[in-house]
Amino acid sequence: MRYKLPxxxxxxxxxxxxxxxxxxxxxxxxxLTFSRSDLLTMYHNPALSYDEKMRIKIGPELYDxxxxxxxxxPLDAVVLIPPQAHPWGxxxxxxxxxxFLHPRTLLKSTLEQKEVPPEVTHVLVAKGEGPLIxxxxxxxxxxxxxxxxxxxxxxxxxVNTVFLPDDPKxxxxxxxxEVAR
Amino acid sequence: xLALILFGLVFLLGYFLLLLLAPRLxxxxxxxLSFPIGIGVSTFLSFVFxxxxxxxxxxxxxxxxxxxxxxxSGISAVRKKSLVPVVGRLPGKLRxxxxxxxxxxxxxxxxxxxxxxxxxxxxxxxxxxxxxxDFRGKLFASTGEISQIDTTYRGxxxxxxxxxxxxxxxxxxxxxxxxxxxxxxxxxxxxxxLRQYLNLFGAAVFSxxxxxxxAVLSHSTIAYTNLPHGIYLSLALIYLVRYSVxxxxxxxxxxxxxFGLTAWVRPASxxxxxxxxxxxxxxxxxKKSFREPVIFTGFYLFFELPWKSFQRLVLQVTPYDQLNLxxxxxxxxxxxxxxxxxxxxxxxxxxxxxFIGSAGYLFIILAIIxxxxxxxxxxxxxxxxxxxxxIGIWTFLxxxxxxxxxxxxxxxxxLGQSMKRLLLPLPAMLIFSCAISPVIVSLLGKRx
Numbered sequence: 001m002r003y004k005l006p007x008x009x010x011x012x013x014x015x016x017x018x019x020x021x022x023x024x025x026x027x028x029x030x031x032l033t034f035s036r037s038d039l040l041t042m043y044h045n046p047a048l049s050y051d052e053k054m055r056i057k058i059g060p061e062l063y064d065x066x067x068x069x070x071x072x073x074p075l076d077a078v079v080l081i082p083p084q085a086h087p088w089g090x091x092x093x094x095x096x097x098x099x100f101l102h103p104r105t106l107l108k109s110t111l112e113q114k115e116v117p118p119e120v121t122h123v124l125v126a127k128g129e130g131p132l133i134x135x136x137x138x139x140x141x142x143x144x145x146x147x148x149x150x151x152x153x154x155x156x157x158x159v160n161t162v163f164l165p166d167d168p169k170x171x172x173x174x175x176x177x178e179v180a181r
Numbered sequence: 182x183l184a185l186i187l188f189g190l191v192f193l194l195g196y197f198l199l200l201l202l203a204p205r206l207x208x209x210x211x212x213x214l215s216f217p218i219g220i221g222v223s224t225f226l227s228f229v230f231x232x233x234x235x236x237x238x239x240x241x242x243x244x245x246x247x248x249x250x251x252x253x254s255g256i257s258a259v260r261k262k263s264l265v266p267v268v269g270r271l272p273g274k275l276r277x278x279x280x281x282x283x284x285x286x287x288x289x290x291x292x293x294x295x296x297x298x299x300x301x302x303x304x305x306x307x308x309x310x311x312x313x314x315d316f317r318g319k320l321f322a323s324t325g326e327i328s329q330i331d332t333t334y335r336g337x338x339x340x341x342x343x344x345x346x347x348x349x350x351x352x353x354x355x356x357x358x359x360x361x362x363x364x365x366x367x368x369x370x371x372x373x374x375l376r377q378y379l380n381l382f383g384a385a386v387f388s389x390x391x392x393x394x395x396a397v398l399s400h401s402t403i404a405y406t407n408l409p410h411g412i413y414l415s416l417a418l419i420y421l422v423r424y425s426v427x428x429x430x431x432x433x434x435x436x437x438x439x440f441g442l443t444a445w446v447r448p449a450s451x452x453x454x455x456x457x458x459x460x461x462x463x464x465x466x467x468k469k470s471f472r473e474p475v476i477f478t479g480f481y482l483f484f485e486l487p488w489k490s491f492q493r494l495v496l497q498v499t500p501y502d503q504l505n506l507x508x509x510x511x512x513x514x515x516x517x518x519x520x521x522x523x524x525x526x527x528x529x530x531x532x533x534x535x536f537i538g539s540a541g542y543l544f545i546i547l548a549i550i551x552x553x554x555x556x557x558x559x560x561x562x563x564x565x566x567x568x569x570x571x572i573g574i575w576t577f578l579x580x581x582x583x584x585x586x587x588x589x590x591x592x593x594x595x596l597g598q599s600m601k602r603l604l605l606p607l608p609a610m611l612i613f614s615c616a617i618s619p620v621i622v623s624l625l626g627k628r629x
Contacts, residue, residue, distance in 0.1 A: 014624055017620065017621070017624045018624075020543070020546065021386055021390075021543075023539070024390060024538075024539035024540075024542075024543045025386065025389055025390060025393065025539075027534060027538065027539040027542075028390060028393035028394060028395070028538040028539055029393055031395045031534050031535050031538060032393060032395065032398065033395045033398055033399040033535070034295065034299075034398075038299065038303065039295075039299075042298065042299070042302050050304055053302070053303060053304055053306075054304060054306060057303065057304075057306040058306060093312070095311075095312035095313065095316070095334065096308065096311055096312055098312075098316065099311040099312065099315070099316045099319075102316070102320070
């Protein structure tokens with residue numbers, strides 16, 4: 001030490017040091033980052049399936065839509081997905097959707113898009129899972145598309161028709177359409 | 182069962198490699214480092230062997246890792262290294278210090294078990310995990326081939342965590358358990374390091390501080406590269422600091438091997454490499470020895486060169502961290518506003534109790550006490566240099582992103598997200614510096 005401390009002070013300093021360390025540990029414990037809801041879910045539902053766990057983490061609306069697409073979109077489909085913007089932050093993110101839809105080919109779109117690229121076989125019909133920020137209403141695509149088949153997640157199907165973006169049902173729908181060629 | 186065999190062999194590979202390369206580490210350090218070293222080396226070897234035509238299956242990976250275990254243990258046996266560790270006797274009568282220490286260590290074990298349970302239960306779901314790390318891991322497991330990476334984004338990051346996920350999928354287990362094993366190994370090796378300087382109680386308390394650091398704990402349940410990178414980098418620097426004082430070659434090798442693995446887990450390791458190499462060159466000139474930069478560079482290039490070559494020649498992607506010399510001049514445009522933004526982000530992380538916890542504040546208090554009342558020990562001084570180096574490189578990387586992207590709102594967003602996560606090496610280094618400070622050593626130092 002630079003300065004020689006009186007012997008009487010040493011136990012005091014030792015106690016102060018231990019106290020500071022205990023406080024440091026206490027501060028960490030009060031800032032622990034365990035998610036209480038995660039732990040409670042684990043405790044009450046030890047045997048949840050993979051799908052049920054992902055519904056909790058991804059969000060039920062989006063995850064159920066993803067499962068619907070996995071079950072119904074052909075594996076060799078070339079799919080036009082919504083733009084990567086609110087409210088399609090995840091459903092419009094190509095790498096995010098690719099995790100679930102691989103090996104299908106996913107193509108990005110833009111809000112200003114007015115037509116389907118020639119290589120596209122299917123287009124997602126996506127209400128949007130996120131909040132409306134910088135945009136007035138839900139629903140995508142935003143331009144008419146001639147479709148040989150439109151399949152809605154709620155079970156509805158339309159054959160050989162035009163997808164109309166202004167139809168209120170289509171604005172709030174989840175599904176996909178097969179492009180008529 | 183499959184997971185037990187494969188990950189057990191990974192652990193053994195790490196242990197025998199340490200026995201061979203860094204025999205003078207203590208038993209606790211070796212056990213703690215076994216998984217981080219083992220998973221790094223085994224994923225790297227899987228990558229190399231896949232390039233040469235070996236398809237990734239559970240059997241091929243297990244045979245590869247098992248073969249390496251046999252080779253490493255065989256060489257150790259030939260060199261007459263004891264394969265079976267000597268474990269001390271349990272004390273007959275427990276002292277109060279041992280009881281308190283035991284309770285603290287039980288806390289750490291409990292935390293580790295909670296982390297393990299969470300990682301076993303919740304599948305990978307975080308954004309970057311889904312878009313990159315776990316996607317690649319699943320792809321490699323289903324196709325058996327690494328060259329399936331087909332985009333610049335997916336080829337931008339090294340493969341350690343993705344291949345670790347592949348090991349998980351091949352073994353039919355949730356790959357997130359890898360992060361629980363990283364967490365447990367980190368704490369155990371850190372405890373083993375501290376036991377070289379502190380008594381049982383001191384080592385336990387400071388290990389508990391690390392275990393409860395919010396960022397470290399939260400990242401043990403997030404399948405990102407940040408926790409493994411933080412572990413490799415912080416332990417590498419700690420070992421190199423220790424080597425600079427103790428001159429024990431095992432410490433140099435352990436530090437260099439751990440640093441080499443940072444190149445296998447995340448990109449942009451070059452600034453750290455160059456900065457540490459510069460310091461090692463200065464050190465080696467001072468000590469009139471050339472082994473430090475040679476060993477350090479050797480381990481780094483062992484991991485860095487094959488991956489970089491694979492990126493350029495096989496994937497044909499531009500590496501994420503490729504230095505664009507044309508942008509160097511834009512560094513001159515950096516002004517007070519940009520520096521202030523980077524500084525603010527750093528301080529937000531450093532002072533954030535919900536991120537680094539109490540480590541930052543404790544360090545400041547102890548550093549002031551040491552500088553005013555004590556003569557800083559050499560190891561404390563070197564640990565301060567390592568801290569300043571880490572902060573300096575972090576600042577450089579933050580500003581580099583701004584030079585590439587522009588210093589707008591996107592840059593500020595990145596600073597607050599992925600660059601903040603890059604501060605994960607700091608807690609261990611701060612806590613180690615506190616633990617080996619003259620204040621703490623005089624209070625809780627190991628009895629001679």
